[in-house]
Amino acid sequence: MNVKPGISVVVPVFRSAATLALLHRRLVSALEEMAIHFEIIFVEDGATDTSWTAIQSLARDDDRVVGIRLSRNYGQHNALLCGIRAACYSSIVTMDDDLQHPPEEIYKLLEKLDEHCDVVYGTPEREQHNFWRDQASRITKIVLQGAMGAETARHASAFRIFRTRLRDSFCNFRGPFVSIDVLLTWGTTRFSHIAVRHEPRVVGVSNYNVRKLFNHAMNMVTGFSTxxxxxxxxxxxxxxxxxxxxxxxxxxxxxxxxxxxxxxxxxxxxxxxxxxxxxxxxxxxxxxxxxxxxxxMERPAYIVADTVMDATRRDENAVSNTSVDNM
The missing domain is CATH 1.10.287 (Helix Hairpins)
Incomplete structure (x- = not known):
């Protein structure tokens, strides 16, 4: 796949139909202000609401939007892996779909990335979660530090930017248990972080609870370390x-x-x-x-059920309708 100068924004989507239009507007406004080529990749992770319909509508109205629908719910990191492998620009930004990661802060990540870094995390100045979610998140980061062997893991966040070439280090990764943060360590040791705003959730509640964070921590430690x-x-x-x-x-x-x-x-x-x-x-x-x-068992990390994008982009950047192992 040819990589062009610019930014690919990858957003895993799960039950967020109410926020997608606003997220798209703010992303487009922030990225156009940066005067940079970009694409927005929404990966719908087996949601049961109208998220896919909203993504299809955005893709019809904006040829910079790519929509990928997974066949079922595989998990946030699996959806991220799918979007990362479909990105066609030289830098990749990942962020949540609930607008707690302000699109207007992307420029900070990009500026920090240019300071001889390969991965930059957007660390919240102040968390906007409840007490138990915050504690579970801290424990997960401590576990992640052990799995990654990097101090920067303490500042890990779903709001991150990294160089697209890093995905070559895990292009042959197979298996259902995915941790993007650990996979990135396979390609570089140059991690950094920068403080960014963290806004309250606009609609609904977080789909990540203490149990899911605990399971994610267990998957990271037992799946990527001894x-x-x-x-x-x-x-x-x-x-x-x-x-x-x-x-x-x-x-x-x-x-x-x-x-x-x-x-x-x-x-x-x-x-x-x-x-x-x-x-x-x-x-x-x-x-x-x-x-x-x-x-x-060779279970795939994800299976793509459907895609939506501009016809020209479809020819240039086709997303396979099979598992990650065939991409």
Whole structure:
């Protein structure tokens, strides 16, 4: 695919029909003011509302809009991967569809990208989520830092800009578990961030809750690092030392005092501790085995059900109607 100078804005869409028109107007206004070539790629992620109808209407009225509809709900990062692979300009901006990421702040990201960076995150000056969502987001970023091995992970955000050439590093990525932030580390170590406005949600509530953020954190760690396995090894080693210490205590008391350690409670506690440690480590190993199982099934990260774009652009930048592995 030929890459041209300009910006491709990728927006995963899920149940946001009410905000798409306003988001489009603000994006067009902000990008035209920057006097740069651009396209807006809306990836509809299996929503059940009228989001796809709204995207089709925007694409008919504006030939810079590309609409991609996935066959079902695959998740935000999977939808982002689809849009990233369809982008045709030299820089890619990703942002949410709820207008909490102001389009007017894109110029800050672009200016920072020119300072010898490959990826720039738009870090919110002040989060506009509820308390539990904010705490879950912080925990996810800490986990992401472990998976990425980069301090910038603490400032990670869905509002980001990066050089399109980075996608070459994960062009052959296969599997249903996707983390765009981790995939970007496969192509560069030059990350940065800049403070941007973070506005209150205009319509509805966030589709990301604490459970989804926890699942995303688990997918990142078990899918892109071996930290849990190392933790399991450390736990096993630690409890081995504990067992040797208990054995030394029992033998020492018998040899010195001539009596054994009495009590069912003592034995039951030791058995419970060791059993819990074993089940925990087996669970970690099971998580990795499950991901290996899913990879052998060759489940695609997404499947495109429909696309809408200008006829000329369709010839230049066709989006495959099959999985990511065929793109």
């Amino acid at each position: 930290i849990p396995l190392q933790l399991a090894s450390m736990i096993g080693f630690g409890f081995t030392l504990l067992g040797l210490g208990i054995l030394a205590y029992v033998l020492g008391r018998y040899l010195i005092e001539g009596v054994s350690v009495p009590g069912f409670a003592f034995l039951a506690s030791i058995i419970a501790i060791f059993s819990g440690a074993q089940l925990f480590t087996i669970g970690i190993i099971g998580e990795y085995l499950a991901r290996m199982h899913f990879r052998t």
